Amino acid sequence: MTEIPESLLRRSAEAKAKALGLPVEQVLAEMKGEAPPIPPPSDEPEPEPVEAMEEAAETSEEIEEAVESVEGEPAPVEEVAAEEVPAGPAAEAPEIEPAPEADVPVAPPTEAPVIESSQEALDPPASAEPTAPDGGGSADTEPAAAEAEPAAAAVATAVEEKPAPEGNGAGNGKVAAMVSPRPTVPPKGTPEGVRTQRLLTVVKARAIQTVKAEPTDKVNTWPHLMLMEFGALLAITGLLVIMSVVIHSPLLDPANFNATPNPSKAPWYFLGLQELLSYFDPQIAGVTVPTITGIIGFMMVPYVDKNPSTRPSDRKFAIALYSVFLAGAATLTIFGVLFRGLGFNFSYPWKDGVYFDDLKDWVHFE
Amino acid sequence: MANGNGKTGLRDRIKETNDKLWGSQFAESILRPGSPFKKGYSDSPRNRSYVVMNNVLYHLHPVKVKRHGVKLSYTLCLGGLSFFLFILLTITGIFLMFYYTPSAETAYADIEALSTNVAFGSLVRNMHRWGAHLMVLSVFLHMSRVFYHGAYKPPREFNWVVGVILLFLTLLLSFSGYLLPWDQLALWAVTVGTNMAGFVPVVGNQVKFALLAGVEVSASTLLRFYVLHVLALPFILVIFLAVHFWRVRKDGGISGPL
Ligand code: HEM
Numbered sequence: 199m200t201e202i203p204e205s206l207l208r209r210s211a212e213a214k215a216k217a218l219g220l221p222v223e224q225v226l227a228e229m230k231g232e233a234p235p236i237p238p239p240s241d242e243p244e245p246e247p248v249e250a251m252e253e254a255a256e257t258s259e260e261i262e263e264a265v266e267s268v269e270g271e272p273a274p275v276e277e278v279a280a281e282e283v284p285a286g287p288a289a290e291a292p293e294i295e296p297a298p299e300a301d302v303p304v305a306p307p308t309e310a311p312v313i314e315s316s317q318e319a320l321d322p323p324a325s326a327e328p329t330a331p332d333g334g335g336s337a338d339t340e341p342a343a344a345e346a347e348p349a350a351a352a353v354a355t356a357v358e359e360k361p362a363p364e365g366n367g368a369g370n371g372k373v374a375a376m377v378s379p380r381p382t383v384p385p386k387g388t389p390e391g392v393r394t395q396r397l398l399t400v401v402k403a404r405a406i407q408t409v410k411a412e413p414t415d416k417v418n419t420w421p422h423l424m425l426m427e428f429g430a431l432l433a434i435t436g437l438l439v440i441m442s443v444v445i446h447s448p449l450l451d452p453a454n455f456n457a458t459p460n461p462s463k464a465p466w467y468f469l470g471l472q473e474l475l476s477y478f479d480p481q482i483a484g485v486t487v488p489t490i491t492g493i494i495g496f497m498m499v500p501y502v503d504k505n506p507s508t509r510p511s512d513r514k515f516a517i518a519l520y521s522v523f524l525a526g527a528a529t530l531t532i533f534g535v536l537f538r539g540l541g542f543n544f545s546y547p548w549k550d551g552v553y554f555d556d557l558k559d560w561v562h563f564e
Numbered sequence: 565m566a567n568g569n570g571k572t573g574l575r576d577r578i579k580e581t582n583d584k585l586w587g588s589q590f591a592e593s594i595l596r597p598g599s600p601f602k603k604g605y606s607d608s609p610r611n612r613s614y615v616v617m618n619n620v621l622y623h624l625h626p627v628k629v630k631r632h633g634v635k636l637s638y639t640l641c642l643g644g645l646s647f648f649l650f651i652l653l654t655i656t657g658i659f660l661m662f663y664y665t666p667s668a669e670t671a672y673a674d675i676e677a678l679s680t681n682v683a684f685g686s687l688v689r690n691m692h693r694w695g696a697h698l699m700v701l702s703v704f705l706h707m708s709r710v711f712y713h714g715a716y717k718p719p720r721e722f723n724w725v726v727g728v729i730l731l732f733l734t735l736l737l738s739f740s741g742y743l744l745p746w747d748q749l750a751l752w753a754v755t756v757g758t759n760m761a762g763f764v765p766v767v768g769n770q771v772k773f774a775l776l777a778g779v780e781v782s783a784s785t786l787l788r789f790y791v792l793h794v795l796a797l798p799f800i801l802v803i804f805l806a807v808h809f810w811r812v813r814k815d816g817g818i819s820g821p822l
Contacts, residue, residue, distance in 0.1 A: 416628035420600070420615035423625065423634050430641040431648050438652060438698065442690035449679065452672045453751035455781075462752040464760070465742050467700050467735060471760055496728045499711070500721035508714035508819065520711050555749045556697075 202400050210397050217394035229397060446559040461542045461553055469534030470527050476542060624809060626817065633818030638713075642706035643812075646734075647805070649699040656692040657794065664744070666790035668783035671746035696738045703734045715819035723811040726804055733801045740793040746786060754789075755781050 211226040218225070417423075451457075464472045503516055510517060535554050539545025545553075585591060586603040595602045598614020605611060613627045632638055663682055664674045678685040707727060710716060716724035743754045758781070762772040777784040812818070 415631045417631050417634055418609070418612040418616075419621075419625045419627060419629050420612050423629050424621075426634060426636065426641065427644055430644055434645050434648050434698075435652065438649075438691050438695050439687075441694045442687050445690065445694065446686070447679075447690050447693040448747075448749055449672075449675055449745055450748040453668070453746045453748060455751070457748070459748050459752050462756050464756040465739060465753050466697075467738065468757050468760065472756060475760065475763075493728065493732060496731075497725045500716040500718075500724045503714075503717070506717060508717060510712075513714060516714070517712065520708070524708060 210395075213395055214397070216389075217392050219389070445557065448555050448558040450555060450558075460540050461538060463534070463538070463542075463553065463555070466531060466535055466554075466556060470530035472542075473530040473534040473538070626813060630817055630820075632821040638821070639818065640705075640709055642702050642709055646699055646702045646706055649695050649702060650801070650805075653692060653695045653699065654798065656688050656695065659688045660692055661794060666744070666787050668746060668786055671744065671786060675745045675747075692741075696741060700734055700738050703731050707731060713819055717819075720811070720815045720819060723808060723815060726808045726811065730801065730804050730808060733797055733804065737793065737797045737801065740789040740797060743781070743786060743789045744793065751781060754785075 207229055208222075208226060211229055212222050214220075214229075215222040215225040450459075463469060503513075505513055505516065507513060536547045536552060537544055539550045539553050545551075583603060586601070591603075596614075596618040598611050598618045599605065600611075600615055616622055616625055616627050660678070663678045663685065665671065675689070678689055680686075710724065710727065739754070739757055742757075743750045758772050758775055761775060762768045764771060773779065775785075775788070776782070777788040
């Protein structure tokens with residue numbers, strides 16, 4: 199096992215000793231492996247694994263995200279307890295304890311559940327739920343907290359207090375301890391108001407999953423992105439309402455199978471195709487162009503364009519090609535809308551009128 | 565609290581009631597910690613994180629986004645607008661469904677009655693119709709902006725494919741709705757449109773037959789388009805939307821600045 203700083207071990211031992219009512223030196227010796235382990239009190243339940251987080255972090259990006267969000271504000275944790283946890287019976291309410299010295303609660307790298315626990319610790323709200331009063335994560339690295347008022351109960355989660363340097367959630371070379379969940383029933387002989395904790399394991403700080411993502415310039419989704427979205431939502435709703443007040447939807451004569459209108463036009467987004475159909479053999483216009491270019495061709499774009507750069511100056515050809523497509527589609531559509539009259543023949547909108555029934559009640563030149 | 569005259573002012577009373585309401589157990593139970601609507605919310609970096617992380621929003625948005633992605637000039641919010649339009653279309657569409665029967669005998673009269681007899685009927689119909697056109701346009705423009713940014717490049721290739729499916733579904737949704745008023749415009753535009761489907765080699769005629777529920781537009785086509793329009797296609801679209809949004813996040817958020 200790794201070298202653990204004496205001071206850290208000692209503080210753990212002190213807390214444990216206090217809880218169990220044993221001499222500190224004895225506990226310390228046991229922790230160092232110099233003495234036989236103290237048999238746990240019989241009524242102490244098996245420590246459960248720290249409650250798994252709602253959303254297990256899969257990507258380093260998300261971990262970074264969580265780290266950032268906690269890092270943002272090293273507020274005293276008591277404040278959290280007072281603010282966020284609904285008051286309930288002290289015995290059942292989970293707890294938040296101050297962990298001013300804690301780095302990140304640490305876990306062996308290979309064990310998935312424990313990695314989750316470190317993620318959990320980074321994500322205070324996730325564990326702020328009073329869902330599992332007994333199994334609830336009580337990863338606390340500050341044994342001195344045992345003196346805290348038990349009534350100020352809140353979820354026990356080691357919140358990262360000091361902003362850690364980005365990219366290294368664990369701090370440099372320090373060692374952190376993971377402490378088992380607090381048993382619901384305190385062991386016999388525990389003075390009132392004292393919480394017991396057991397040192398589960400001590401891991402090298404390096405051993406925890408390191409954050410690989412490059413730090414990027416980020417802003418909070420709330421309020422920055424969400425206000426933008428809200429603005430966009432209002433704008434589009436406003437536009438749509440105004441449009442709908444001003445322009446009326448067409449309703450022509452009832453459908454009549456025996457009266458083909460002249461001209462018969464497809465909806466505008468298919469008018470470009472219809473336009474092509476009037477030039478080419480249907481096999482070409484109706485098949486090759488739309489299905490090949492349209493659907494399959496478009497789907498293949500990312501697999502055909504192997505150029506890794508996204509800089510416009512590096513992708514002149516791709517940009518030119520797409521621009522030609524855009525211009526072509528726009529021209530054909532506008533042509534189909536405005537310049538096709540009786541018999542789908544060429545006509546001038548200003549001379550022969552506009553044959554576009556979608557906007558019939560709005561623009562009507564005939 | 566009392567004002568100068570020793571009476572409780574209206575403003576204070578409103579504030580009191582408000583506090584009582586928002587501080588009630590019921591309100592507390594609805595709003596998770598960090599909600600900006602929660603009593604005593606304060607603007608702090610941590611609460612800003614909680615607003616997203618602690619809410620259903622977390623399904624859509626990460627806690628933080630790249631700064632350049634928030635700039636209006638980058639995405640022009642076109643993907644978002646497409647989605648908002650889809651939501652508006654769903655809402656107005658539900659309204660229309662109350663007044664519309666998909667049968668050749670009644671469809672036309674229903675639309676006519678909707679525009680004249682129903683409160684806001686005309687407005688809602690117009691919103692549904694123009695919203696659909698706008699959505700086709702905004703999805704198309706969204707695709708163009710993604711192309712010009714090269715935002716389909718690895719690791720986002722598959723999301724582009726999902727996008728093409730979304731475009732296709734959007735067009736189909738719009739097209740299937742086109743028939744529903746059952747007027748001359750609807751009938752013949754759909755006739756022209758489905759004729760084009762018939763030109764597809766090998767499967768063309770089968771596709772056309774399946775779409776029309778026959779060899780040409782008929783009363784059964786109306787029912788078929790109706791079911792596609794109000795149920796089948798929106799259902800499929802929502803599934804692909806979910807994949808699309810999920811991938812935007814998992815592929816690392818909005819693509820990098822140029
Ligand atoms: C119903 C239609 C669609 C909706 C609602 C939608 C929605 C969105 C949203 C909200 C975003 C986030 C970024 C932004 O707003 O630009 C996005 C990104 C993206 N969309 Fe769409 N989209 C749709 C159709 C399409 C289509 C037709 C394509 C391409 C063929 C596409 C490809 C992409 C790609 C590749 C991204 C990632 C862009 C980036 O990271 O910069 N989407 N989509």
